[in-house]
Amino acid sequence: MFVETSVSRISKYNEELCGDNVEIVExxxxxIIVLSDGLGSGVKANILSxxxxxxxxxxxxxxxxxxxxxxxxxxxxxxxxxxxLAYSTLSILQIFNDGRAYLVEIDNPDSFFIxxxxxxxxxxxxxxxxxxxxxxxxxxxxxxxxxxMLISDGVTHAGVGGLLNFGLGWDGIAEHFERIISKYQxxxxxxxxxxxxxNAYYCMEPGDxxxxxxxxxREERELTLFSGPPKNIDKDKEVVDKLISKSGKRVIAGGxxxxxxxxxxxxxxxxxxxxxxxxxPPTSRLDGVDLVTEGLLTLNKTVERLKNxxxxxxxxxQRDGATELARLLLxxxxxxxxxxxxxxxxxxxxxxxxxxxxRKQIIKRLVDCLKEKGKKVTIEWF
Amino acid sequence: MGIKIKICIxxxxxxxxxxxxxxxxxxxxxxxxxDIEVEAVNCLDKCKGAPAVKIDDEVYAPARPKDLIDLIKxxxx
Numbered sequence: 001m002f003v004e005t006s007v008s009r010i011s012k013y014n015e016e017l018c019g020d021n022v023e024i025v026e027x028x029x030x031x032i033i034v035l036s037d038g039l040g041s042g043v044k045a046n047i048l049s050x051x052x053x054x055x056x057x058x059x060x061x062x063x064x065x066x067x068x069x070x071x072x073x074x075x076x077x078x079x080x081x082x083x084x085l086a087y088s089t090l091s092i093l094q095i096f097n098d099g100r101a102y103l104v105e106i107d108n109p110d111s112f113f114i115x116x117x118x119x120x121x122x123x124x125x126x127x128x129x130x131x132x133x134x135x136x137x138x139x140x141x142x143x144x145x146x147x148x149m150l151i152s153d154g155v156t157h158a159g160v161g162g163l164l165n166f167g168l169g170w171d172g173i174a175e176h177f178e179r180i181i182s183k184y185q186x187x188x189x190x191x192x193x194x195x196x197x198x199n200a201y202y203c204m205e206p207g208d209x210x211x212x213x214x215x216x217x218r219e220e221r222e223l224t225l226f227s228g229p230p231k232n233i234d235k236d237k238e239v240v241d242k243l244i245s246k247s248g249k250r251v252i253a254g255g256x257x258x259x260x261x262x263x264x265x266x267x268x269x270x271x272x273x274x275x276x277x278x279x280x281p282p283t284s285r286l287d288g289v290d291l292v293t294e295g296l297l298t299l300n301k302t303v304e305r306l307k308n309x310x311x312x313x314x315x316x317x318q319r320d321g322a323t324e325l326a327r328l329l330l331x332x333x334x335x336x337x338x339x340x341x342x343x344x345x346x347x348x349x350x351x352x353x354x355x356x357x358x359r360k361q362i363i364k365r366l367v368d369c370l371k372e373k374g375k376k377v378t379i380e381w382f
Numbered sequence: 383m384g385i386k387i388k389i390c391i392x393x394x395x396x397x398x399x400x401x402x403x404x405x406x407x408x409x410x411x412x413x414x415x416x417d418i419e420v421e422a423v424n425c426l427d428k429c430k431g432a433p434a435v436k437i438d439d440e441v442y443a444p445a446r447p448k449d450l451i452d453l454i455k456x457x458x459x
Contacts, residue, residue, distance in 0.1 A: 255392040255424035271391055271422035273404065281396040284424060296393045346394045346429025 008191035019045025154210030159201035222248030228340030254295030293321035384417030406447030
């Protein structure tokens with residue numbers, strides 16, 4: 001199972017730095033998400049919340065008990081000269097690969113539980129005291145396609161000083177969030193849209209740092225991409241076997257590569273002329289493969305598409321090869337690449353810029369871009 | 383007598399305007415009642431002679447749509 005995490009935030013109006021901070025740490029068997037809201041706003045708040053999230057995530061990662069974590073934080077934070085306080089809020093969510101979840105909240109608004117049908121509810125927590133802090137704690141089991149959303153109080157206060165007297169509140173946020181999740185698919189978009197709503201209630205001048213983190217517990221989505229013929233023709237069968245044996249989506253980028261797969265599988269490869277785009281050659285159809293595109297130009301355009309968006313919902317509406325490939329890549333968590341090293345001499349004579357024409361360069365740019373988006377990428381060269 | 387045309391849409395052929403060739407043949411097919419079978423293919427293995435077009439068993443490199451139509455007209459004669 002996989003935990004997809006998305007963060008979206010806006011800083012208080014006229015502040016360059018956000019006083020909320022989020023830290024996500026992956027351990028061998030779990031993901032730990034820490035959200036903290038530092039006292040005040042700007043630099044001071046940013047330092048407090050960054051220290052809080054860093055200390056908490058590192059200590060929890062090493063298995064230090066919560067009591068010690070809270071104690072360490074309260075004793076380490078620098079004291080505010082004006083208020084004589086060292087203060088920041090804290091929410092910690094740890095989700096294990098088998099769905100067990102552990103939630104701790106200190107002075108942050110209640111987190112949201114969203115079931116697989118999109119129904120939102122509060123998580124039942126038990127209160128206890130750790131030092132001078134009141135801690136709300138819960139242990140529960142998550143099922144496939146369920147989500148948890150952590151927020152800073154800027155979210156529930158959305159509208160104060162703007163459209164509302166007392167802010168949207170927990171129920172108001174839940175109502176907006178239900179509408180958002182019925183419209184989109186990725187947690188990135190959910191988080192972005194919710195922060196947009198808050199910003200709108202603040203009349204685009206947020207009265208506080210506003211942050212939301214979503215943890216989406218679901219099956220891991222895999223994709224295997226085959227591009228470029230192997231250097232040695234003897235390897236053709238091996239690559240095709242690997243492509244076909246992998247679970248998840250299968251994509252081929254490259255005309256010759258597609259012909260190799262069609263030949264090895266004894267399937268018909270058919271070009272589909274569904275669109276005319278001077279920049280992106282047509283796609284093809286091949287049984288057992290989810291998408292077949294041209295190689296060089298499509299991959300270059302795919303990188304461009306990926307760089308311009310943060311989630312699949314923001315991609316252009318057209319269904320060309322590059323957009324479709326970018327969509328499949330954005331929807332996936334783990335991407336296996338099977339890349340051939342054979343050089344097509346005809347490509348070298350096209351006089352394209354080096355970083356566009358050399359497969360290794362394009363793949364490097366694609367991998368960098370995917371890793372930046374939090375994807376797990378593995379490459380096998382043939 | 384009908385003819386079979388395969389137009390390559392591989393990278394070099396695409397850059398050399400194979401999509402325009404496809405459109406030109408489709409248009410031509412609509413105008414004149416001929417029996418032309420057009421198919422786009424992934425590679426004709428003639429990358430150096432892009433855009434590659436196979437008419438029946440012969441491979442050509444028509445630089446412009448007009449050149450391809452002229453070739454077809456010649457074949458139909």
